[in-house]
Amino acid sequence: MKRRATSVVVGVAALAAVVGVGIAVLKVTDDLVGGPDGDCKVTVDQHSVKIDAEQAEYASLIASIAVRRGLPARAASIALATAYQESKLDNIDYGDRDSIGLFQQRPSQGWGTREQILDPIYSTNAFYDALVKVDGYEDMEITVAAQKVQRSAFPDAYADHEADGRALASALAGHSPATFTCDLDGGAPSVSDELMPNGLTARADATRKELMERFGNLKLGGYAPEGVDSGHIEGSAHYEGRAIDVFVRPINNANNIRGWAMAHYLVANAARLDVRTVIFDDRIWTAGREGWRDYEPPDSPGDIKILEHRDHVHVDVFS
Numbered sequence: 001m002k003r004r005a006t007s008v009v010v011g012v013a014a015l016a017a018v019v020g021v022g023i024a025v026l027k028v029t030d031d032l033v034g035g036p037d038g039d040c041k042v043t044v045d046q047h048s049v050k051i052d053a054e055q056a057e058y059a060s061l062i063a064s065i066a067v068r069r070g071l072p073a074r075a076a077s078i079a080l081a082t083a084y085q086e087s088k089l090d091n092i093d094y095g096d097r098d099s100i101g102l103f104q105q106r107p108s109q110g111w112g113t114r115e116q117i118l119d120p121i122y123s124t125n126a127f128y129d130a131l132v133k134v135d136g137y138e139d140m141e142i143t144v145a146a147q148k149v150q151r152s153a154f155p156d157a158y159a160d161h162e163a164d165g166r167a168l169a170s171a172l173a174g175h176s177p178a179t180f181t182c183d184l185d186g187g188a189p190s191v192s193d194e195l196m197p198n199g200l201t202a203r204a205d206a207t208r209k210e211l212m213e214r215f216g217n218l219k220l221g222g223y224a225p226e227g228v229d230s231g232h233i234e235g236s237a238h239y240e241g242r243a244i245d246v247f248v249r250p251i252n253n254a255n256n257i258r259g260w261a262m263a264h265y266l267v268a269n270a271a272r273l274d275v276r277t278v279i280f281d282d283r284i285w286t287a288g289r290e291g292w293r294d295y296e297p298p299d300s301p302g303d304i305k306i307l308e309h310r311d312h313v314h315v316d317v318f319s
Contacts, residue, residue: 040182040268044167051168053271055089056182058102058120060268063172064214065124067261073173074138079103079127080172081165082146085158091120103127103150142166172268174261178283178292182267186288189276190319195241199223203317204242207266207273211246215262219247222314233298237277243316251311256281262313279314287318 040056066076086104095104101123105111116122130149137145143158171180196205222245237243248255263280278285284295297307
């Protein structure tokens with residue numbers, strides 16, 4: 001993931017002195033986070049949060065690590081509310097004293113080296129490592145649990161982002177289907193004749209690898225060495241090596257949640273991965289079109305649940 005240079009980080013004015021891990025201080029107002037024109041939006045229980053594409057990448061990373069670790073959505077809510085307050089979901093390389101990164105963790109307080117903390121995967125895991133040691137965190141108010149981990153001089157500040165953290169976690173951990181979307185440019189994919197040995201374009205293969213890294217051992221399909229020439233509808237991106245299917249079988253509530261976690265992750269990272277289409281659970285998201293919409297399966301014989309993508313997440317890329 002990219003790290004923004006200090007000079008281009010959304011207008012954080014000054015940082016005040018704090019203790020513990022340190023909190024990136026001055027209470028930054030919500031209009032600094034994505035603002036009304038944020039690229040991505042989530043709405044859960046009538047609460048909406050707008051963030052930009054880079055913030056969406058970090059938010060989805062925080063949630064996906066919770067999913068892979070088998071942590072409850074409450075853990076992701078706490079982590080997201082904390083990162084929202086500490087850094088505005090940005091992997092900043094500065095802060096009060098030696099505080100840095102998504103969670104403003106301090107090398108001097110034993111969180112790791114500067115290089116480690118600026119690795120968002122490391123810092124997120126470090127946060128969860130500390131959180132799971134807090135007895136009963138699942139039943140605590142988010143601000144209380146966050147303070148147990150962060151030991152901030154402003155313990156009440158986390159409460160300002162509880163609703164935002166819950167909404168983001170509910171969507172990105174897969175509990176609120178088709179609620180996270182990003183407004184990105186669309187367009188026609190370019191067709192590449194060059195396929196990797198596994199039958200995917202380089203960009204599709206990069207998406208495959210990232211899903212495996214974020215969500216662990218997955219059952220994948222829709223591609224084969226030298227490409228596929230049957231088994232999909234006419235004109236399918238699978239025939240061009242631009243698409244993969246991630247199976248979440250059997251069809252049940254737990255797998256539906258996992259599927260939506262992956263579907264929302266793909267949308268959150270669509271700008272970076274050049275994702276064109278995501279389909280799951282009879283809903284479809286397409287770059288260049290607004291939000292999720294009902295998916296109309298083709299008139300074709302076969303299991304309607306499969307045609308509606310109830311048992312797999314489909315993703316295709318632009319080339």
